[in-house]
Amino acid sequence: MPSYELNVNHRAVTVDSWDPDQPLLYVLRNSLSLHGTKFGCGLGQCGACTVLVDGKPTFSCLLPVQRAAGRSITTIEGLGTPDQPTAVQAAFIAEQAAQCGYCTSGMVVRATALLEANPHPTAEQAKEGLAPNLCRCGTHTRIVNAVMRAAASPASKA
């Protein structure tokens, strides 16, 4: 079975995939047991599967593993932990910016990239930046507030 060398959360890993076109999402979840990245649509329409690939927010449900090879991938698990959350994650917790939370991993990852590119966005810019990601519970207000809170925090470099 072909194998691929990836860098996931600052760690070099080798994964096997019978299909070079297997999306990265399933490799993360099933080969590497990184369950924080979620399947939502498999179509690049909802953002639940968002990860950073070489720092850029990317739909992992659309990225074939062969094209992820050799690249640097950051998943939600590669950011903070419940005990040591990043500034963005701490802001999500402080704002209680979740209901079911199924979209939250993708939101946090996209928000992290957004603040990396624009550390002090306006609320409108934050909304535009989050546009690829869907929330069904209607927590949009809280998520935007969390992004603005993270931007204002002293440790805003996520």
Add this chain to the structure above:
Amino acid sequence: MTRRLSRRNFLISGGALVVSFRLPSAFAQGPGFTAPAYDLDSFLAIRPDGSVTLSTSHVDCGTGILTAYRQIAAEELGIPVERFSMVEGDTAATPNHGGTGGSTGVPRGGADIRHAAATARQALLQLAATRLNCDTAELTIDKGEVRPAAGGKGVTVASLIGGRQFNLKVDSKVALKSPSTYTVVGKPILRSDVPAKSTGRHVYVQDHAVPGMLHGRVLRPPTIGAKLLSVDESSIKAIPGVRVVRIESFLGVVAPDEWAAIRAARELKAAWSDAAAAAPFATADLASAMGSAPGTEEQTILDQGDTTAALATASKKVEAAYYWPFQSHASLSPCCAIADVKDSGTTIWSSTQDTYGLRGLVAKQLGTPPAKVRVVYLDGSGSYGSNGAYDAAADAVLLSRAVGKPVRLQWMRHDEHGWDPKGPAQLLQVAGGLDKDGNLIAFESKVTGAPGPAWVETLLGPGSAGVLSDPPRAGGPPTTQNLETPYALPNMRVSSRALAATPIRISNLRAPGKIGNTFASEGLIDELAFAAGMDPVAFRRRGLKDPRALAVIDRAAAMIGWQRRPAHSAQESKEASGALKGQGFAYIRYKQAETYVAMAMNVAVDRATGKIAVRHIACAHDCGLIINPDGLRNQVEGNILQTLSRTLHEEVTFAENRVTSTDWASYPILRFPEAPVVEVALIDHTEVSAWGAGEAASAPVAAALANAVFDATGVRLRTAPFTAARLKAAFA
């Protein structure tokens, strides 16, 4: 949603005409209305270390209800809230306190927990009185210790009962703590699940794994009711490890590798019959066809005065037909379940809102006693009612039984959007009359819709496999809750008519029926205010005496900066872009008898593009006693934004016998750039018990928005969703 004793099933059960439109007072009163004969130990266990485990069949679903339960129990028991943990929805570990739904989590489930905790408190006081040789009246419980209120040495609750059982029944008449002394209830305690959810560590049913588990996918027919004729397994021979499962017209695949299962389901060639006998239908026909489609006789639910005569003699009469479309739960994750079917017993992990209900269905599917089926709840993505969770569990059971191994079954996006049972369409025909002074003298409303949910007998997989052969039950008439007008008047008639058939399966979707009903009833009130030449808020205020109703109305109007004027100021006010500005208002008392909600909106409408920009939504909300203000606020905000999405965008579309809105492009929902400023005022009434908040603020959203668009443009929107295409057509 709730299938035991939920209000809406209570109302439709028996299939008879339900005259009691206003709820029995016991239901409306909150705590005390259940008659708990439950074993206290089934709810609550105090551990030797002083921690407390609460058990309930109610489940969180991301609503934060478990945090509210911990607060309620901590308050009554005098034990710090951090020491409480929850066990939810495991038929092997939690007693059956009913399913979750209908906004009953706090008024029903919370009341049960409050009584259980209060019963435990009394028991602890008695145990301590014996130990300390004093009277229970002298004792108090604080920080997990029972001690004399006047001071002195106490004993910990752990030393009194830790690790042992109470062996008591929950006392429905037990003395309850006075809300005026509350220190935990009413506080914005943070939810314990948010740190794990924000760091990707929360375990959803989608993340659960059991040893030896295979991954499964299903293949649904191309049209509803089509039969499977043949399967060409050679079409997937290049995909490793796949096994095809065919049971009559049920078709699925399993494989050790999830991606293999996905590709096999995508590439497996199968031949299906043409659609079964069902008549072709299309979305475009539906609104006009519903009025004359065959169904039951119209049932009068409420009849006061002589509405027909009053409408005939009214100085001004307004008649209108409103339409609310079929909508999907559109859960962010397609449903998922893991089933392990063994001769010795079956275990299912599911995000169902009703583990006991699912257990019964699966037992029937397998032909085994319910005791041989265990259903364990794990969070999924939000479900907002009975989404595809039951069907996914039944699919997993079929696959696991066929291959003799545990199977994790997840639907794909097109399965979820295409096949989840839908919130039903409603046709709402309304009329109102004014006297010569502009007073409201008559109101008539009629809902026509699919018969009430009877979807449980029509689970997809078992139906295709020929396992469940019971014919679907006849459902009750569509709900008329919030289809009456709350404003004082002499003549009102409210009626309901069930269609003989529904083109697609239906189930409860958040605030079932109430959004469409309020869209029509509060839309018509706005139309009547305009006919009367009156300010819509003033028109509403005039018909209300209840101070709690007036309080929410005044608060919402103040928050938005309501500009008092006769309804409709079309085209007088513009944004810099030229978009037309408008304000809209709606008020409801949920289910006529519960939470009070008033909602005001500011919008801007671009006539050229037909696009509505909602700028600001103000909501004043009074559900009585507030358990957790931040959890409540989160629910209210979610109600508003989700229903704004449903109102602006959402409609299940059909072509012949299939759903064509099968992804987020064909069934779009609200995206961030459209999210308005949402401002919520919570009005706390500690002296009255808590009603639910999981649905109420959904109900007035569509009406308030339509009324605001009318104010901006003079165009009355009576068909949802308010898409840009629909508005452009209306402006043309």
